[in-house]
Amino acid sequence: MRLGIFSDVHANYEALSAVFEAYRQSQIDLYYCLGDTVGYGGSPNECADMVREVASQTILGNHDAAVAGRMDYSYYYEAARHALDVHASMLTAENLAWLQSLPYEARLDEFNVLLCHGSPAHLEEFEYIFAPEQARECLPIFEKLGHITLIGHSHLCRVFEMTPSSVDELPAETFILAPDKKYIVSVGSVGQPRDFDNRASFTIFDTTTKQFEFRRVEYDIELAADKVLRARLERNFAHRLFIGV
Numbered sequence: 173m174r175l176g177i178f179s180d181v182h183a184n185y186e187a188l189s190a191v192f193e194a195y196r197q198s199q200i201d202l203y204y205c206l207g208d209t210v211g212y213g214g215s216p217n218e219c220a221d222m223v224r225e226v227a228s229q230t231i232l233g234n235h236d237a238a239v240a241g242r243m244d245y246s247y248y249y250e251a252a253r254h255a256l257d258v259h260a261s262m263l264t265a266e267n268l269a270w271l272q273s274l275p276y277e278a279r280l281d282e283f284n285v286l287l288c289h290g291s292p293a294h295l296e297e298f299e300y301i302f303a304p305e306q307a308r309e310c311l312p313i314f315e316k317l318g319h320i321t322l323i324g325h326s327h328l329c330r331v332f333e334m335t336p337s338s339v340d341e342l343p344a345e346t347f348i349l350a351p352d353k354k355y356i357v358s359v360g361s362v363g364q365p366r367d368f369d370n371r372a373s374f375t376i377f378d379t380t381t382k383q384f385e386f387r388r389v390e391y392d393i394e395l396a397a398d399k400v401l402r403a404r405l406e407r408n409f410a411h412r413l414f415i416g417v
Contacts, residue, residue: 304339397411
């Protein structure tokens, strides 16, 4: 089976559309979204509709949880809080109910894959993993991890290869899973990459060959940015799309 795994759409319909078009050329069997369908962007309903239609399973992200009333986001900075409030007012009842129903994690036992938004060590706290020392915090739950554990949240592409006592960071490029190791992989962001590459990020995992691929695709950034401005959200949410941070 070929799994299409993506994360952090952040209401960027243009990026999501480009990713799904690229996926359609890649013979994907099942799709999985690792959360944060909403927040920051100008098209929360359009993105929620598309993810709901295509993804076999979607995980709860922190922005999803905030919009759905499932977490306190009073400590977020003002512009982010404003975007969440705007999205909560824009979402249809169906999309809001969908966000309220999403799980913190999903285990695909047939593929030995674990899906979550942030660190699997503290699911409801949405902690980041973008460095080896953060991945090491998952060593106490090594047995719980999948052969590959797929996460989002940081908007960065990262690969951490693990044994019960060690963590090594690998290049974020196509690789084959070793049978005697486990992996935590951060899949990057569809709608708001933060690695200075403004192309939308998405990934593919072949459960037969155990090959994992990172891919990027260009999209209409100008239109996505214009929608942010028309929604009267923070101007920087539009500007950062062009520079990929």
